[in-house]
Amino acid sequence: xxxxxxxxxxxxxxxxxxxxxxxxxxxxxxxxxxxxxxxxxxxxxxxxxxxxxxxxxxxxxxxxxxxxxxxxxxxxxxxxxxxxxxxxxxxxxxxxxxxxxxxxxxxxxxxxxxxxxxxxxxxxxxxxxxxxxxxxxxxxxxxxxxxxxxxxxxxxxxxxxxxxxxxxxxxxxxxxxxxxxxxxxxxxxxxxxxxxxxxxxxxxxxxxxxxxxxxxxxxxxxxxxxxxxxxxxxxxxxxxxxxxxxxxxxxxxxxxxxxxxxxxxxxxxxxxxxxxxxxxxxxxxxxxxxxxxxxxxxxxxxxxxxxxxxxxxxxxxxxxxxxxxxxxxxxxxxx
Numbered sequence: 001x002x003x004x005x006x007x008x009x010x011x012x013x014x015x016x017x018x019x020x021x022x023x024x025x026x027x028x029x030x031x032x033x034x035x036x037x038x039x040x041x042x043x044x045x046x047x048x049x050x051x052x053x054x055x056x057x058x059x060x061x062x063x064x065x066x067x068x069x070x071x072x073x074x075x076x077x078x079x080x081x082x083x084x085x086x087x088x089x090x091x092x093x094x095x096x097x098x099x100x101x102x103x104x105x106x107x108x109x110x111x112x113x114x115x116x117x118x119x120x121x122x123x124x125x126x127x128x129x130x131x132x133x134x135x136x137x138x139x140x141x142x143x144x145x146x147x148x149x150x151x152x153x154x155x156x157x158x159x160x161x162x163x164x165x166x167x168x169x170x171x172x173x174x175x176x177x178x179x180x181x182x183x184x185x186x187x188x189x190x191x192x193x194x195x196x197x198x199x200x201x202x203x204x205x206x207x208x209x210x211x212x213x214x215x216x217x218x219x220x221x222x223x224x225x226x227x228x229x230x231x232x233x234x235x236x237x238x239x240x241x242x243x244x245x246x247x248x249x250x251x252x253x254x255x256x257x258x259x260x261x262x263x264x265x266x267x268x269x270x271x272x273x274x275x276x277x278x279x280x281x282x283x284x285x286x287x288x289x290x291x292x293x294x295x296x297x298x299x300x301x302x303x304x305x306x307x308x309x310x311x312x313x314x315x316x317x318x319x320x321x322x323x324x325x326x327x328x329x330x331x332x333x334x335x
Contacts, residue, residue, distance in 0.1 A: 005091075007119045009033050011144045011151045014085045017041045021109050023088035023102040024048055024071045026056040028119075030087055038065055044083070046071045046105060048172070051224050051250035052092075071098075072172045072227040074105050075164060083109040090120030090129065094172075099129055101167050107136050108164050110156040122148045136162040172227035177205055180327045181266050184300040185209050187322030187329040188264060193217045196262040197290065199251060199283050200224070204232035206264050211244045220258070222249045252286040263287040264298040269305060281310045284332075288314035293335035300329045 008030035014020055017040040022031055026047040034043050035056075043066040047053040053068040069078065086106040093099045106116040116133065120126035130152045134140040137154035144151040184206065190196070190213040198207035201221035211219040223229050226248055233246045247254045265287070267280035280299070284307065287297045297315065301307055303326060311318045315332035322329035 005029055007144055007146070007149060007151050008087055008089060008117060011119075012085065012087060012117045014038075015041070018084040019082060020044070021046060021083040021086040021106070023086055023105060024098060025087060025089040025092045026052040026068075027092065028087070028089045030089075031056045035066060041065065041084075042067070044069060046074045048072060048098075048225050048227050050226060050248045054250075070226040070230075071105070072101070072167070072230065075108050075166055078109070080108050081111045083111065084114050086110055086114065086116045088116070088118045090118065090124040090126060093124075096125065097167070097172065099125060100132065101172075103129070103132060103136055104162075104165055104167075107156065107160065107162060112156055112158045114156045116154045116156070117143075117151055118153075119151045120149070126150055126152065172225075172231070178266075179324075180300045180302075181205050183322050183324065183327050184264065184266055184298060184329050187331070188298055189296070190214055190262065191217070194261045195259070196220070196264070197222070197252070197255060197258075197260045197287075199263060199265040199287065200267050200279075201232050201246070202228050202266070204235045204246070206266065207232065207244060207246075208235060208239055208241065210262065210264065211239075211241045214243065214262075217243065217261070219244045220255055220260075221246045222252070222254055224248070224250045251282055252290050255290065258290060259292045260290055260295060261292055262296050262298075263291055266300050269302070277305060277307065280305070280307060284310050285314050288332075288334055291334040295334045297332040297334065298329065300327055302326065303328050 006029055008028055019042045020034050022045045026045045045053050045068045048071040088102045130140050133154045140152055140154045142150050142152050190210050194214040194217040196210045196219045198221040201207050201223045207219045207221035221232050229246055229248045236244045265283050267283050311332050317333040319331055320328050321331040
């Protein structure tokens, strides 16, 4: 059996001088193979996650052949019909909107005769994706099948089989206030002079809430997702607030030399479709490093996620200050 992670690497065919487009799948092992094998061609990572793109490109010795661009607005900023190969792994797509957008980008970016390869499992939607590929391209074939996991391929013909749709950024970033974030906002104590940090800011609900109260302070919002950064920046502009900065970044890397009075987060606990506490635990440790003495850290989490040991290891004081039967809001003080 070929493990899903290596299906694209072992199946996709391309020439050394091809222009290859990776659709929000920078961590797939195919990327490392392409970085080694492309000679005279180009590799473009249309990637939402800035950390994933940085990891993929860090091992490239031919940096001139590889570049990173945003996934969510590729169609707005790049020419059509320039790519020979497009590749997407469904494992790295957060939802159906991302998958459909990837197909749209491929339809737009591929030149006639170009090929789109998609890998995925049944429970990630590969069968419905293959049907949509047939609708868009007029053809699809299965190249590799292994215990519910497969690689499917479509060729772009001269005629285009589906209209290109430009998605609004809110499709990719949560534009509704979720229950966990609402509970966090209810528990937050914000001081008028706070210098605050919102880690994993998403569309910006937490950061904007703090900014409205910290009228003599400042808020920095950071997110690893370029779509989220775009959505948050638009929300800031619409709010009219001038004490907010939005940055792309992984955790606190972009602000590691700054110090804050308040750090807040509603961290993700899924990555690549797999439940994980690693991201939130890293946010906790990062927050402890960038907080001033007596600085406050707030986070919201599902009750079944046991973050308390990590919090107690990083902070002197930890307490639950809000929540309900499903969520808990935790507050920790540094020093």
